[in-house]
Amino acid sequence: MPSLQDELVIKGMRMRNRLALPPLTTNYGTDEGYVTDNIIRFYEKRSRDVGLVIVEATSVRPDGRLVKGSLGLWEDAQVEGMRRLAHTIKNNGSAAVVQLNHAGARCYPTGGKLQGASPSGFAFNPQVQPLVMNQEHIDEMVYDFACAAARAQEAGFDGVEVHGAHFYLISQFLSPLTNQRSDSYGGNARARARFAVQVVKAIKDKLGEDFPVLFRINALENVEGGQSLDDSIAVSKLLAEAGVDILDVSVISQATWKEIDGRRYLLPASAFPKDQPAGANIPPTAKIREAVGLPVIGVGKLGQGTVAAESVNKSLIDMAAVGRQMIADPDTAGRLLAGMPEQITPCHERMSCFASIRKGEPLQCKVNKDLP
Known part of the structure; x- marks a missing residue:
């Protein structure tokens, strides 16, 4: 029976235990x-005990x-x-992975050729005009993901994670809600996954089969017309x-729809912890x-009690x-690994972290006022 304390080795990337810091x-x-x-x-501070650190969306x-x-x-x-960051994480004994992302139509408005990149023109932000991507745009984006992965490898990261969740660009292609294309990138799950598959293959072609690639995916989207669990299984395969x-x-x-000045905007979110x-x-x-047979990372209030340990124990x-x-x-x-969850200072689930980011401020926490 596996335990939180067991190491996990994937393509030569050694994770000393089964706890991960997700991209925050x-x-x-x-x-x-x-x-x-x-x-x-x-x-x-957060790489001292975990087996894996996934650096935030880059x-x-x-x-x-x-x-x-x-x-x-x-x-x-x-x-x-980034080399300095990778060294800091690995020097603490954790494997270091960086999440690669393009936010697509959910991007921060800074301008640029592919600002608002989108499969079908769905809007998420009144300040960002969606740009429906053509083949040239898609090819350029695939190339950019591969080049960023190469830079991550050069910086000393043990692997990369492709962000295909949370309605950012790749997720927008995967979801039947936001991908309504009629070309080879739209339609069934295989077609909607084509862009994601091309990104993964481009990274593997550039860096080799032995360089670990993780992929973040929505298991399901609880919104009408969103990605179902069956969709996600098909894509994952x-x-x-x-x-x-x-x-x-x-x-x-x-996920909710909001109308601003006569236009509808999609506002997706993970569940609030209290909910x-x-x-x-x-x-x-x-x-x-x-269904897929790949190792999986689970998330969602797993820092409480024995939930993380039990989920790993039960495979x-x-x-x-x-x-x-x-x-x-x-x-x-460290306290979870030592079997002392009662000594953890708990998150109060007030979502001040979420609120600070939404306001465009640096990350803040009502419990830990000593951030970072």
Whole structure:
């Protein structure tokens, strides 16, 4: 029976235990996408005990940033700072992976050739005009993901994670709600996954089969017309064939439409912590694991009690990602591994972290006022 304390080795990437720090938006980067001392401090504190750190969404292009202070790997000059970050994480004994992303039509409005990139023109932000991508745009984006992955490897990261969840660009292609194309990139699950598969294959072609590639995917989208669990399983099988090594499984638990000046905007979100029990995302994650046969990372209030340990013990997931709880208490992982969850300073679930990012501010926490 596997335990939280067991190591996991994937394509030579050794994770000393089954706890992961998931990608958490901090907004601590510079306006130009560079690493700062606050970034280093944040990850140094949270890489001391986990087996894997997945660095927050890092943009492959300047026009694809999630927030103003997003990290970037769109130019060679950014490698030096990312090398410092990778070294900090690995020096603490954790494997270091960086999440690569283009936010698409959910991007922070900075301008640029592919600002608002979108499969079908769905809008998420009144400040960003969606740009329906043509084949040239798609080819350019695939190339940019591969180049960013190469920079991540040069910086010393053990692997990369492709962000295909949360209605950012790749997720917009995967979802039948936001992908209504009539060409070879739209239609059934295989066609909607074509862009994602091309990104994964481009990274593998550039860096080799032995460089680990993770993929973050929505297990399901609880919105009418959204991605179903069956869709996600079908896509995950295609991603496995393309070379994905680990699936990092999330859930879109709610999405609403808002009308502004006569136009409708989609506002997706994960469930607020108070609205779901610990481990609520584990059942669909386990179904993907069983159907696809790849290792999976589960997420969703797994820093509470024994939920993480039990989920790994039962082979429902291979790794447990603990996010907001690690913001509140950076020592959470060590205490879970020691079997002392009662000593954890709990997240109060007030969502001040979420609110600070939405307001365009650096990450804040009502419990841990000593951030980063």
